Structure formats: structure tokens, C-alpha cells
Amino acid sequence: MKNKALVLIGLSAALIAGATIGALPPKVSATSVTAVQTIHQDWSDTKRLRTLPVKIYLPQFKGAPFPVVIFSHGLGGSREAAVYLGNYWAEQGYLAVFIQHPGSDESFWKPNAVAGVTTRETLMPEFKKTVANPVHALNRAQDVHFVIDKLTELNTTDKDLAGKMNMNALAIAGHSYGSWTALTASGQNLITPAGRSLSSPDSRIKAAIYLSPTAPRKNQNPSAVYSDIKIPGLHFTGTKDTSPVNDTTAGERRIAYDNISKSDQYLIILDGADHMVFNGGRRLTPKAIDQKHHEIIEVATTKFLDAYLKKDSTALAWLKGAGARDQLKGNGTYELKAAQ
Numbered sequence: 001m002k003n004k005a006l007v008l009i010g011l012s013a014a015l016i017a018g019a020t021i022g023a024l025p026p027k028v029s030a031t032s033v034t035a036v037q038t039i040h041q042d043w044s045d046t047k048r049l050r051t052l053p054v055k056i057y058l059p060q061f062k063g064a065p066f067p068v069v070i071f072s073h074g075l076g077g078s079r080e081a082a083v084y085l086g087n088y089w090a091e092q093g094y095l096a097v098f099i100q101h102p103g104s105d106e107s108f109w110k111p112n113a114v115a116g117v118t119t120r121e122t123l124m125p126e127f128k129k130t131v132a133n134p135v136h137a138l139n140r141a142q143d144v145h146f147v148i149d150k151l152t153e154l155n156t157t158d159k160d161l162a163g164k165m166n167m168n169a170l171a172i173a174g175h176s177y178g179s180w181t182a183l184t185a186s187g188q189n190l191i192t193p194a195g196r197s198l199s200s201p202d203s204r205i206k207a208a209i210y211l212s213p214t215a216p217r218k219n220q221n222p223s224a225v226y227s228d229i230k231i232p233g234l235h236f237t238g239t240k241d242t243s244p245v246n247d248t249t250a251g252e253r254r255i256a257y258d259n260i261s262k263s264d265q266y267l268i269i270l271d272g273a274d275h276m277v278f279n280g281g282r283r284l285t286p287k288a289i290d291q292k293h294h295e296i297i298e299v300a301t302t303k304f305l306d307a308y309l310k311k312d313s314t315a316l317a318w319l320k321g322a323g324a325r326d327q328l329k330g331n332g333t334y335e336l337k338a339a340q
Helices: 007-013 083-091 120-131 134-157 178-184 250-259 290-308 311-320 323-328
Strands: 038-045 050-059 066-072 095-100 164-177 189-191 196-197 207-211 232-242 266-276 332-337
Touching: 007 196, 007 332, 038 083, 050 134, 066 083, 066 134, 066 178, 083 095, 083 290, 095 134, 095 311, 120 189, 134 164, 134 290, 164 290, 178 207, 207 290, 232 290, 250 266, 266 290, 266 323, 290 311, 290 323, 311 323, 323 332
Parallel strands: 066 095, 066 164, 164 207, 207 232, 232 266
Antiparallel strands: 038 050, 050 095, 189 196, 266 332
């Protein structure tokens, strides 16, 4: 893990501009979960005096050790984010670990929320204040390293998890601010005003899924920010995927895809999809297309994981051929590019 310590010094100079709200409660998954066990644990990082709640989706069928997917929630969210993905991935033979990041999770807004009175508009100052605090970015970057270390330990010691994880087949995923977490773990750089490049990647991660990918700060050179990412990535956004916290536009969600060149990259843009559909959050006005969007996200992310973690040649052919476009069926656009 190169420059792991540098993140504690340099990332405090600036915070990614595209981090966005992820606080709406998740919907209940309609998927049958009889083949999935959910485990809630709280892990103490004694070196940082920090406790991370996690939710683990454990497949309840033969096939262990299972590939592992770590998921990072958006600003104001929790380990209960994207329940639909946790269940689906586990049903497809992945052990999914959903992290909760103290400080940038629901803890900064939920205790003060008043039912029927509090709205997004009244809470927005708290969201903007929280995302502007660089400490949370530092903590998220280090949370990933800690979680992978902890999983490695539990793979030999935990009564429920021992022998269940293939730690050589590990991916990271995240939504919104969680996509910043995933990009940083993948090798994203911070370019300081002095021109110094700082990063905190984890070499144990083999692939990444970015839902509503964050954009670099306005004064950052995107080619420099993403130049060191060398693992395959699947990027998901929507034509209405704007930021309720800052000025990130839907079009800026593709910047990471456009500027990562050293590994296979895929981009799906869903027609009509807004920010919260990827998190599985409730809506004031649910849309009929939401279920279809979730099905596309479930299938495409799993094909991607199959291709790069399970080394499934059929899944790779699906990604590189007509499979993904057929899955979209007019509900969005699909782009791909091979490593240069």
C-alpha cells in the first residue's frame, strides 16, 4: 500500500468536490434473501480510537471461500445503504461488507431530525459543513485499509466468517461520497497546490464499482488525479444524477471514466436516473422505472465482479460484447474502453 501514511498529511489540504448526500433511508429489498445471512458487527480500530459499524451479507450455500465486495455509503448514510445490492451480490456468491463511516454517516444529522418538520433544505447546511471537513475524507481512506486488515483476521478467527472469504478476490464499491472512498482506495491522487501528488491506494483491491462517481476539485487536473488507477472499474450514473450538496452536474460524473486509462473501464448512464436511485433510497414520489434501474445495476455489477474477481470469461464477453447493451434495452447508454 504505497503512501498509506501520506493521506493523513496531505489529503487535509482539500476535499473532493463531488461528495453528495446519501441520507435517505433505504427501501426494503423485494428480493428473496433465504440464501443470505446478515450479520451486524462493530469493529474497533484501537490505533485510531475509532469504531466502525459494519453489515455483512453472507451467502448461505456451498462455494466458500467467496469473493469479497466492500461497500462505502454516501454522505449521511449508514451500513444499511443499498440493501438491494447487498442481498443480490450475496445471492450470486459474494460476501458483501457494508461499512459505516462515523462522522460522515447519519450520526451528524439524524439525532436532530424532527419527523414532519425537518427537510433536506433545513438539513443542507449540516451536510455542507460535514463534507467541507477534511477529517472525514482522511478517516474514510484509512477505514478501507483497516476493514481489509480486519477481514483478513476474521477469515481465520471468527466463528461465522472463518474460511468464508477469498481475500485474493476483493473489490470495493461506493455511492457518491462512497465513490470517493472507492476511487481513493483504487489509487486516486490528490494534487496539492504545490504540485505534490498524494494517494492512499490498497493493492489488495482488484476491481472497483463507482456509483455516482465524484468529480475532482475544480482546480485539479483530472488526468493527474486518476493517472495511477490500474484496476478495472465500472462507473454508474444517470442523466439526472446531480449533487444536492454542491454544484456537481450529471455530466461531471463521467470525468473519472474519461481519465482512467491504465485498466479496463466501463460506463453506464441510466436515462432519468437521479442520485438516490443508486443508493436504493426512498422517494417522495417513487418512479416506475426505479425497479428496472435496480435490475440493470444488479446484473451489470455482478457481471463485472464475475469477470474480474471470478475470472469468468463468459461474463467478460458479456461486458465487452452486446450483453450490457441488451440489458439496458433503451434505458441508457453504455461505453467501454480497454486498458492502454
